[in-house]
Amino acid sequence: MSAADRAHDLLGRLVHASAFERFLISTSALLLSVFIGALIILGAGRMTDCASAAYTIAVPGKFVTQFVGGSAVFSMGFCYDPFAVYDLLFLGALGDVLSNPLNGQFATTLAETTILMFTGVAVAVAFRADIFNIGVQGQLVVGALTTGVVLAFVAPALAGLGLLATVVLLPLGLLLGAVAGGAYAAIPGALKAYADANEVITTIMLNFVATSIALFLVSREKFFKDPASFANQTVPLPDVALFPKFLFRPRDDVSLLAFAFAVVVLVGIWYLLQHTPFGYDLRTSGLQPDAAEYGGVDADRTIVSSMTLSGALAGIGGAVYVLMVLGNFQTGVPDYGFDGITVSILAGNNPLGVGFAALLFGVLKSGSIVVQVGSDVPPTLVGVLRGLIILFVAMPEFFRMIGRKFGSFDRPSEPAVADATGGGSDE
Amino acid sequence: MTQTDTAVRLEDITKRFPGVVANDSVDLHVERGSVHALLGENGAGKTTLMNVLYGLYQPNAGRVVVDDEAREFSSPRDAIDAGIGMIHQHFMLVDTMTVAENIALGNEPRKWGGLAVDREAARREVVELSERYGFDVDPDQTIADVSVGVQQRVEILKALYRGADVLILDEPTAVLTPQEVEDLFGVLDELTDQGKTVIFITHKLGEAMHAADDVTVLRDGKNVGTVDADETTREELAELMVGREVVLDVESTEPDVGETVLDVDALSVLDDRDVPAVTDVSFLVREGEVFGVAGVDGNGQAELVEAITGLREPESGTVEFDGREFTDAPRRERIDAGMAYIPEDRQERGLVMDFDLVENGILGSQHSPQFASEATIDWDGARAHAEDVVEEYDVRPPNADNDAVSLSGGNQQKFIVGREFERDPRLVVATHPTRGVDIGSQEFIHDRLLELRDEGRGVLLVSSKLDEVQGLSDRLAVMHDGDVMAVVDPDDVTEEELGLLMAGEYPEGYEPRSERDAAGVAQ
Numbered sequence: 005m006s007a008a009d010r011a012h013d014l015l016g017r018l019v020h021a022s023a024f025e026r027f028l029i030s031t032s033a034l035l036l037s038v039f040i041g042a043l044i045i046l047g048a049g050r051m052t053d054c055a056s057a058a059y060t061i062a063v064p065g066k067f068v069t070q071f072v073g074g075s076a077v078f079s080m081g082f083c084y085d086p087f088a089v090y091d092l093l094f095l096g097a098l099g100d101v102l103s104n105p106l107n108g109q110f111a112t113t114l115a116e117t118t119i120l121m122f123t124g125v126a127v128a129v130a131f132r133a134d135i136f137n138i139g140v141q142g143q144l145v146v147g148a149l150t151t152g153v154v155l156a157f158v159a160p161a162l163a164g165l166g167l168l169a170t171v172v173l174l175p176l177g178l179l180l181g182a183v184a185g186g187a188y189a190a191i192p193g194a195l196k197a198y199a200d201a202n203e204v205i206t207t208i209m210l211n212f213v214a215t216s217i218a219l220f221l222v223s224r225e226k227f228f229k230d231p232a233s234f235a236n237q238t239v240p241l242p243d244v245a246l247f248p249k250f251l252f253r254p255r256d257d258v259s260l261l262a263f264a265f266a267v268v269v270l271v272g273i274w275y276l277l278q279h280t281p282f283g284y285d286l287r288t289s290g291l292q293p294d295a296a297e298y299g300g301v302d303a304d305r306t307i308v309s310s311m312t313l314s315g316a317l318a319g320i321g322g323a324v325y326v327l328m329v330l331g332n333f334q335t336g337v338p339d340y341g342f343d344g345i346t347v348s349i350l351a352g353n354n355p356l357g358v359g360f361a362a363l364l365f366g367v368l369k370s371g372s373i374v375v376q377v378g379s380d381v382p383p384t385l386v387g388v389l390r391g392l393i394i395l396f397v398a399m400p401e402f403f404r405m406i407g408r409k410f411g412s413f414d415r416p417s418e419p420a421v422a423d424a425t426g427g428g429s430d431e
Numbered sequence: 432m433t434q435t436d437t438a439v440r441l442e443d444i445t446k447r448f449p450g451v452v453a454n455d456s457v458d459l460h461v462e463r464g465s466v467h468a469l470l471g472e473n474g475a476g477k478t479t480l481m482n483v484l485y486g487l488y489q490p491n492a493g494r495v496v497v498d499d500e501a502r503e504f505s506s507p508r509d510a511i512d513a514g515i516g517m518i519h520q521h522f523m524l525v526d527t528m529t530v531a532e533n534i535a536l537g538n539e540p541r542k543w544g545g546l547a548v549d550r551e552a553a554r555r556e557v558v559e560l561s562e563r564y565g566f567d568v569d570p571d572q573t574i575a576d577v578s579v580g581v582q583q584r585v586e587i588l589k590a591l592y593r594g595a596d597v598l599i600l601d602e603p604t605a606v607l608t609p610q611e612v613e614d615l616f617g618v619l620d621e622l623t624d625q626g627k628t629v630i631f632i633t634h635k636l637g638e639a640m641h642a643a644d645d646v647t648v649l650r651d652g653k654n655v656g657t658v659d660a661d662e663t664t665r666e667e668l669a670e671l672m673v674g675r676e677v678v679l680d681v682e683s684t685e686p687d688v689g690e691t692v693l694d695v696d697a698l699s700v701l702d703d704r705d706v707p708a709v710t711d712v713s714f715l716v717r718e719g720e721v722f723g724v725a726g727v728d729g730n731g732q733a734e735l736v737e738a739i740t741g742l743r744e745p746e747s748g749t750v751e752f753d754g755r756e757f758t759d760a761p762r763r764e765r766i767d768a769g770m771a772y773i774p775e776d777r778q779e780r781g782l783v784m785d786f787d788l789v790e791n792g793i794l795g796s797q798h799s800p801q802f803a804s805e806a807t808i809d810w811d812g813a814r815a816h817a818e819d820v821v822e823e824y825d826v827r828p829p830n831a832d833n834d835a836v837s838l839s840g841g842n843q844q845k846f847i848v849g850r851e852f853e854r855d856p857r858l859v860v861a862t863h864p865t866r867g868v869d870i871g872s873q874e875f876i877h878d879r880l881l882e883l884r885d886e887g888r889g890v891l892l893v894s895s896k897l898d899e900v901q902g903l904s905d906r907l908a909v910m911h912d913g914d915v916m917a918v919v920d921p922d923d924v925t926e927e928e929l930g931l932l933m934a935g936e937y938p939e940g941y942e943p944r945s946e947r948d949a950a951g952v953a954q
Contacts, residue, residue: 279807284790284797291785297742298772298780299794300763 015407018400026352029400037396041389042086048385049084084381093389096374097367109370111256114263115329117366121266122321123344124351124358125273126314131353131405132277133310134290139192139207140318141341142214146188147181147319149218152238152326152333153228154180159245166244173245178265178323185319186312188214193311197304203311211341219335230332237334247328257329266324267359269317274355286310318344349405350398368393437499438463438597438628439484439515444493446479453479455652456493461597461645466619466629468643468660470636472672472841472869476652477632481599484630485517486510497597516590517599520606522582524574530581531557531570534589560591565621580611584618591627598622600631604638608727609897609930616642634870636668648672673871684885686905689718691754692858692889693739698748700734708734710913711748716858721880721890723904723921725897727933731913732893733775736862739891740772741765742780753857766795769857773848773864775893777840781847784836788826791835792817792850816853824849825872840867848876858889865899877903897929911935 021029099109123140130137155177162169192210195201221227223236230239247259277283288296289306297303321340326333347365351357372386441459445452453476461467471477482488484495486504495502497513504510507517524533535553542549554570561568566584574582583603590598604612619629619642633639639646640660647657648671655671693716702708709731716722726732737743739750741762749758752768766772774780782791793802793813802809802816817831824845826838835843848864861880865873880903884890894900900907900921907921909932916932928938 279810281797281803281806281808284793284808288783288786288794292779292783294776294779295781295783295794297762298774299797300761300766302761302763 015403018404019407021404026401026404030350030397033396033400034393037392038090040396041392042090044388044392045084045086045089045381045385048381052083084379089375089379089381089389092375092378093371093386094367095371096378097369097371106252106256108253108256109374111252111258112370112373113363113366114260115256115258115366116369117362118258118263118266118328119321119325119340120343120347120362120365121270121359122317122324123340124347124362125270125355126317126321127344127348128351128353128355128358129273129277129286129317130310130314131348132290133286133306134293135193135196135307135311135314136204137189137192137207137311137314138204138345139189139210139214139341140314140321140344141337141339142207142211143185143189143315143318144322144325144341145211145214145218145337146322147185148322148326148337149221149333150184150319151177151181151323152241152330153221155241155245155326156228156239156332159242163242163244169242169244170248174247174327177245177327178320181319181321181323181326182316183319185322186316189315189318190308190312193308193315196311197307215335215337218333218337222333222335228333235334236336237330238332240332241327245327246331247324259328262324262328269320270355270359273317277355282309346394346398349401350394352401352404364397365394436463437461438497439630440494440496440499441480441484442494442496444480444483444490444495446476446483446488447491452652454483454490457649457652457654459647459654460657461628461630463628464623464626465644466623466631466642468639468646469630469632469649470634470639470646470668470672471649472634472871475649475672475869477634477649478601479652480649481517481601481630481632484510485515485599511593511595514594514596515599516593516595516597518583518586518590518601518603520601520603522586524582524585526575527573529571529573530568530577530585530588533574533585534560534570534592536589538593556592557588560588564588564591564618564625566618578611579606580608580614583607583615587618587622595627597628597630600629602633603631604633604635606728608933609926610934612638634672636665636672639668640665650674669870673869675871684881686720686884687887688720688905689887691715691717692752693891694749694751695735695739696749696751698735698738698750699746700731700738700743701746702734707746708913709738709745712910712913712915713748714908714915714918716889716891718887718889719884720905721884721892721903723900723907724891724893724910725900725907725929725933726895726910728895730910730933732862732910734913735910736772736775736860736891736893740770740774740860763798767799769855771851771854771856771859773851773859773861775862777843777847782835782843785834787834788821788831788846789814789817791846792820792831794850796854820846820849820853825875841869841872844868845872845876848879852879852883856883856888858891859883860891860893862893863895864892865894865896897926901926901929909933917941 097109097113099107101107101110123144126140126143127137155173158176159169159173162173188210192201192203192206195206196203219236222229222238225231228238230237247262249256249259251260252258277287285296285301285306288299289301289303293303296306318341321344322337325337325340343365347358347361350361350364368390372390375381375386376383437460439459439461441457443456443458444454445456446454457476457480459480469477469481479488483490486507486509489505495504497515502509502513504513510517525536528536531554532550534557539548540552540556541547542552557570561570566588568581568584568588574585577585583606587598603615607615619631622629631643640663643660645657646660646663646668648655648668650672658667695715696713698709698712699707700709712735714722724732724735734743738745741757741760741764745758749756751757752765752770755768757765757768778784783794789810790813793808793816796802797808802813814831820826821829821831826842826846826849835846838846844865844867848861851859859880864880865876868876877899880890880892892900892903901924902921904921906918907924908918909916909929911933912935916935916937919928919932928941931938932941
């Protein structure tokens with residue numbers, strides 16, 4: 005068997021892997037990435053000077069010293085302790101959960117997770133319809149901008165109403181984000197459906213358009229720039245318009261209400277896909293466009309509506325970013341949209357899986373801050389470790405999607421199918 | 432049969448796939464210089480067995496003996512070296528190359544010390560070969576320019592060129608007109624006269640009896656008997672295949688026709704390459720009748736049906752369904768109006784391969800109130816529906832949770848037929864409804880089709896199986912090259928006349944179609 009045949013076989017097995025097999029693949033990929041990361045940490049530590057760059061400040065050689073005689077290892081010049089680094093990366097994200105579950109680290113983790121849940125599910129919905137929405141970032145920016153700008157006009161008038169204002173303003177803000185994001189995504193959707201324009205190209209270009217328009221509008225005082233600030237940002241929204249930050253410290257930019265809302269949205273999208281005629285149409289078009297057409301699905305309309313839904317979810321993500329984290333709109337939005345692509349692939353484009361994938365991302369993001377603060381390991385190395393984990397865990401799913409789309413893999417275990425292709429179309 | 436020794440002996444071949452025994456200790460003896468038919472229903476293990484002989488599969492147990500010598504083939508290359516050639520159903524020819532180039536491809540004679548292909552020598556060998564076996568093949572024509580029948584002969588020549596003594600043909604008649612089938616059988620005779628051995632896979636009783644010397648019947652992966660073709664009957668073979676008695680002939684009673692359900696008028700349709708595939712076709716389908724369309728595959732039937740069912744925009748002409756103009760109506764409107772459709776391509780169109788049967792059971796009715804109440808799909812109802820179809824149409828394995836992709840072709844077909852028949856349709860458009868379906872289920876599908884007709888529904892039946900369209904139809908249109916040659920009474924027409932019409936020629940006593948068409952409608 006040639007190498008190409010083996011690769012083809014492997015891809016075929018990946019395409020047909022069961023849910024349990026996929027779970028095992030992801031878990032072993034995670035362990036493998038940690039193992040390789042550990043080697044890199046050791047290697048990097050060998051190249052620094054232990055005297056000037058102490059191995060870890062927070063927990064110096066705790067694990068290695070304990071289990072394998074760390075002092076011996078460090079005297080050989082391996083200055084960074086992989087155990088300590090991964091301890092900080094994974095558990096640091098949770099902070100000191102046992103004594104204080106509502107600590108700042110955990111707040112960061114939760115906030116990141118919340119927003120990534122929206123962008124992740126936005127990408128997933130489009131993927132399920134076989135549309136590659138790379139424009140989630142742009143749709144998120146447009147949603148965030150619209151929410152920030154419109155609420156800045158509306159909110160002051162209602163600010164005196166207290167809780168009532170929140171009840172009105174919060175849903176309004178989310179709705180604005182959804183409408184703006186959805187409308188912005190409908191453009192590439194319509195271009196794909198009616199002008200046959202490749203959505204990958206159009207959405208990427210529209211990302212630049214969104215970012216540039218946002219910068220233009222928010223950097224000029226005659227438009228929406230806050231005159232009281234040097235930064236490119238809109239007027240701060242009153243607290244009543246924002247997600248209430250109960251339980252956590254007020255300075256932690258997280259809201260359990262927003263997190264709960266995100267969970268509800270994920271479950272809702274899952275329900276929509278699995279239990280409604282619209283979801284059926286969308287999934288059928290994504291899996292087999294010819295069969296969808298046969299089943300009476302209007303392909304063009306499905307493309308536009310699934311793009312609009314995807315953009316609306318991204319827009320809500322933007323609104324949540326404004327209403328939970330920033331309190332106004334600022335330029336330089338982090339790459340939540342692009343991370344959403346990875347989150348979705350990691351989750352196998354399953355809305356419920358998006359929750360867990362987003363959590364992994366959230367943990368890694370706030371964990372890497374802890375590693376940077378709590379140890380001497382350079383930030384670039386932390387980035388490498390994060391990237392390794394994501395790469396390893398996402399790759400099998402990614403290849404699965406590619407294989408599904410472009411490969412033709414008969415299930416190797418089905419003689420019936422073999423017979424059908426040989427003798428099935430016998431006339 | 433000049434010699435009586437054994438060319439191929441398969442002993443106790445067992446081939447297991449996870450969960451399925453495709454071949455269960457099968458013995459097969461093929462005499463040298465004979466035509467041996469391998470007969471069986473779909474999924475009986477015919478192709479698997481031949482793939483073992485051709486080295487594509489390795490058996491779990493048993494021996495392959497060729498020329499009295501036990502062999503182990505790890506790839507088709509080994510089988511070819513042992514003198515075995517296989518002609519697959521789908522030809523593997525390069526369209527833009529000539530006949531001679533295709534035959535020599537991969538085994539070209541060399542010149543200049545192996546640096547260049549000796550085209551002349553290759554051509555000479557091909558000419559010599561085709562003369563020896565009396566093949567009427569021009570070595571210089573390109574493959575794209577020759578008919579399917581000739582392409583098949585090129586495939587056979589290719590196998591002979593590689594030194595094959597034993598030729599395996601997988602469903603060789605699937606793509607041929609009746610005349611071409613006769614020619615093929617002539618070729619097989621010529622081959623065996625010159626000492627070659629032929630094994631051909633088929634599920635058609637008539638062919639097996641007509642062309643073969645011996646017939647081996649497989650059922651459920653077992654050899655249930657080898658009989659002498661001259662001494663057997665259709666009934667005996669059918670019983671061996673199915674394991675019970677089968678009524679072979681369709682009992683079609685006189686139709687009780689009513690209103691016009693489908694009115695196709697001057698319809699012209701382009702194919703995917705924008706070439707006219709259907710030109711100016713008109714016909715009616717009425718309540719309570721089966722209107723058949725016969726023809727060799729690829730003469731516009733597919734495009735015609737797609738235009739009627741709303742999958743393809745017609746170039747000109749009109750389609751009226753139930754008295755309403757439907758020419759440009761979207762597909763969903765047609766489904767809702769009661770047009771059931773068994774598509775030609777079940778794996779691309781008829782089923783979503785990664786959906787289970789419950790999900791596939793509502794394809795087309797996902798918006799209908801039957802399954803979708805208040806914007807939510809009633810999955811319990813869908814499950815009950817799918818389980819009913821699975822049970823009634825004998826879909827195996829009988830589990831609605833199976834993904835469509837895991838079913839064999841015949842069972843996929845049965846599921847689609849069941850889903851469409853149970854739609855309570857006004858009109859059933861059935862393209863090749865029994866393609867790849869075992870004869871037990873064929874009988875059931877035919878009966879159901881006639882039941883639907885007798886309930887006063889219209890049926891448009893497209894099939895390239897002559898006995899099927901002829902037996903079931905009340906009126907029969909013959910298509911050739913995008914045109915309806917004639918609309919005939921299937922009880923009066925002979926198979927030869929049909930064959931000529933399918934090939935685009937008018938037999939004696941047939942006028943051009945317009946008069947016949949009018950007569951057919953007015954009968």
